[in-house]
Amino acid sequence: MSEIELSGLEKRYGDELAVEDVSVTIEDGELLCLLGPSGSGKSTTLRMIAGLTSPTDGTVHIGADDVTDRPAYDRTTATVFQDWALFPHKTVLENVAFGLRMQSASKDERRERAREMLERVEMADHADDNPTNLSGGQKQRVALARSLAVNPDVLLLDEPLSNLDKRLREDMQIELREIHEDLEKTFVHVTHDQDEAFTLADRIGIMADGELVQVGDPHEVYENP
Numbered sequence: 001m002s003e004i005e006l007s008g009l010e011k012r013y014g015d016e017l018a019v020e021d022v023s024v025t026i027e028d029g030e031l032l033c034l035l036g037p038s039g040s041g042k043s044t045t046l047r048m049i050a051g052l053t054s055p056t057d058g059t060v061h062i063g064a065d066d067v068t069d070r071p072a073y074d075r076t077t078a079t080v081f082q083d084w085a086l087f088p089h090k091t092v093l094e095n096v097a098f099g100l101r102m103q104s105a106s107k108d109e110r111r112e113r114a115r116e117m118l119e120r121v122e123m124a125d126h127a128d129d130n131p132t133n134l135s136g137g138q139k140q141r142v143a144l145a146r147s148l149a150v151n152p153d154v155l156l157l158d159e160p161l162s163n164l165d166k167r168l169r170e171d172m173q174i175e176l177r178e179i180h181e182d183l184e185k186t187f188v189h190v191t192h193d194q195d196e197a198f199t200l201a202d203r204i205g206i207m208a209d210g211e212l213v214q215v216g217d218p219h220e221v222y223e224n225p
């Protein structure tokens with residue numbers, strides 16, 4: 001069970017209200033896109049779901065658990081960022097296996113699991129490559145494999161495709177959609193790109209000035225922008 005329930009979520013930075021009274025239930029297995037302009041509070045909301053920043057008010061539940069005060073490593077979430085954050089001195093396979101170091105598996109088991117994940121994102125041929133030599137799209141596939149390797153209940157994606165050119169971005173949108181359908185996990189995907197949200201989302205949450213102003217299926221939010 002990996003339903004996410006945000007209730008009255010708030011984040012203040014000094015006098016600034018970055019996120020204000022966000023309440024929404026994201027269903028188990030759903031792909032929700034948070035869509036809004038830069039500075040509207042999408043990333044801060046995602047970081048509070050991830051446990052990477054603490055809310056100043058409100059709660060985060062994942063499944064039956066109140067995780068509001070739990071650190072990121074103690075949640076069943078994994079996060080993919082815009083800027084890959086791969087280790088340049090490790091191979092592609094080692095980068096993916098690194099995410100598994102906390103799990104009680106042997107080194108061989110970790111490498112096997114990492115290889116499996118690289119196959120899923122069609123990067124198995126690059127297992128022994130240095131990540132610095134990969135294209136942006138390939139790096140993002142490796143980052144995705146690393147996040148999925150730990151078998152999270154919830155995958156959180158913060159503008160994961162924004163550094164890619166348009167053509168590649170469109171291909172990756174379709175692939176992400178396929179991976180989501182395949183895995184049946186809950187995805188929360190942050191983007192400022194309306195087309196991306198419409199391509200990917202089961203439902204779209206529109207953010208403006210720190211508030212979640214609308215949540216609906218793509219058709220509904222398109223009809224009532």
Ligand code: ADP
Binds near residue numbers: 038039040041
């Ligand atoms: P988005 O992801 O929609 O671009 P953010 O969640 O990054 O928006 O930012 C929301 C608001 O919070 C912005 O006004 C931003 O400047 C502010 N903000 C974000 N992170 C911090 C921080 N660490 N310290 C101070 N202000 C921040």
Ligand code: ADP
Binds near residue numbers: 052053054
């Ligand atoms: P927190 O300590 O609240 O978790 P951080 O200070 O680690 O947040 O910053 C979170 C992210 O927001 C970082 O990526 C940082 O670069 C960015 N950030 C920091 N200050 C600001 C700001 N004033 N406006 C926008 N983004 C900011």
